[in-house]
Amino acid sequence: MLSRRSVLAGVALAPFLGHAAHAAAPAAALYDSHIHFFTNDIARYPIDPRGAREPEEVMRARILSHPVMPAPMLALWDALGVSGGVGVQYRGAYKGDNSYLLDVADAFPERIATEIMLEASNPESPRMLADFAAHRRITAVRLTGFDTGDGTLPWLNSPEALAICSLARDLSLPICMTYLPPRPTSTALTAVRDLAGRFPDNIIVLEHLGWLGGADSDNGLLPDHFEMVGLPNILFKWTTLDLDILYNAGIATSAFLRTAVDTFGAERLMWGSDFGNSTRPYRQLVAEAHAACSRLTESEARQVLQETGEHIFRHRAA
Numbered sequence: 064m065l066s067r068r069s070v071l072a073g074v075a076l077a078p079f080l081g082h083a084a085h086a087a088a089p090a091a092a093l094y095d096s097h098i099h100f101f102t103n104d105i106a107r108y109p110i111d112p113r114g115a116r117e118p119e120e121v122m123r124a125r126i127l128s129h130p131v132m133p134a135p136m137l138a139l140w141d142a143l144g145v146s147g148g149v150g151v152q153y154r155g156a157y158k159g160d161n162s163y164l165l166d167v168a169d170a171f172p173e174r175i176a177t178e179i180m181l182e183a184s185n186p187e188s189p190r191m192l193a194d195f196a197a198h199r200r201i202t203a204v205r206l207t208g209f210d211t212g213d214g215t216l217p218w219l220n221s222p223e224a225l226a227i228c229s230l231a232r233d234l235s236l237p238i239c240m241t242y243l244p245p246r247p248t249s250t251a252l253t254a255v256r257d258l259a260g261r262f263p264d265n266i267i268v269l270e271h272l273g274w275l276g277g278a279d280s281d282n283g284l285l286p287d288h289f290e291m292v293g294l295p296n297i298l299f300k301w302t303t304l305d306l307d308i309l310y311n312a313g314i315a316t317s318a319f320l321r322t323a324v325d326t327f328g329a330e331r332l333m334w335g336s337d338f339g340n341s342t343r344p345y346r347q348l349v350a351e352a353h354a355a356c357s358r359l360t361e362s363e364a365r366q367v368l369q370e371t372g373e374h375i376f377r378h379r380a381a
Contacts (some may be wrong), residue, residue, distance in 0.1 A: 091347065092365070095140070095148030095301050096372035097270065097335020100167050101156045103130040107161040115155035118338075122242075126156055131173050132292070140174070143349050146369065148174075151239075152180035152205055153339060159185070161195075172282075176202035176376040178239055183224035192227055196234050202249045202376050203237040203268070213313040215373055219258060227260050237266040237298075237375055245304065247274040254289035259294045266375065270300045270335075275308045275319070283309050283319040289326060298331045298375065299323070303341040303348050306355060316355040320367070324359060329366035331356030332374065336348045 112122035161179045168177035181188040208218040259267045275283035335347045356364035
């Protein structure tokens with residue numbers, strides 16, 4: 064009979080890992096602050112692909128044929144110099160059921176931190192957070208939801224969301240935030256600033272930098288991003304999704320990252336692959352991250368690729 068650890072480990076990731084999985088690790092280490100784990104054992108861990116970025120049948124087929132499971136990823140991390148990472152609850156596969164992610168974190172506590180997701184509009188979410196904190200390994204809390212069409216995020220100011228933030232502050236858990244759809248709006252970024260101002264003792268991690276782009280941006284950042292400079296409790300994940308947005312807009316990823324470091328400081332920026340949601344080979348995502356750092360100093364690159372993420376997530380997980 065398979066153990067939980069062997070079931071969690073998985074073997075079906077090879078097509079997305081890249082070819083030279085056993086090559087020597089690069090000199091510059093990384094910490095992946097944003098990776099999505101999911102399994103094709105849908106009997107034990109049921110999926111709910113409704114409303115995912117892909118059609119339901121496509122999402123289901125990808126989950127079944129190319130799950131992202133810990134053991135293959137750990138081997139690849141070792142090959143590529145990735146010290147560890149943050150398993151981010153995958154809304155597209157599981158919605159708010161954190162069961163698989165929590166089991167992954169229990170099985171591999173030395174390498175994988177845990178960013179659970181709670182529904183900001185669910186009255187039970189604050190109680191669930193307290194229960195998870197008491198009985199499971201959690202490192203951060205993810206709040207995510209859609210805007211109302213004009214960038215407004217009413218769920219971010221809901222009584223439940225505020226209660227979650229209060230409890231997360233008491234538990235020293237970062238609040239990680241993604242709003243959807245993936246487009247930057249002044250209204251949404253203002254709501255994030257307001258939340259950070261209301262909870263100055265919370266670490267607020269704005270995932271995907273709150274999205275990049277805009278007609279008037281020559282480096283991907285909007286005026287509302289620059290207004291976050293004076294809120295040091297806001298940190299930023301720069302991810303593959305951001306690099307894709309920049310590439311499609313004709314903006315050099317290295318120019319963006321140079322500006323972001325000059326604006327916020329490297330200690331407020333952390334890299335995440337978005338692997339599991341982004342489907343290019345992991346080795347390619349790592350190479351793209353290194354390329355984006357080409358205008359940074361060695362110490363700045365080390366900070367944004369590894370040290371910020373480790374400081375915020377890995378040390379708490381330990």
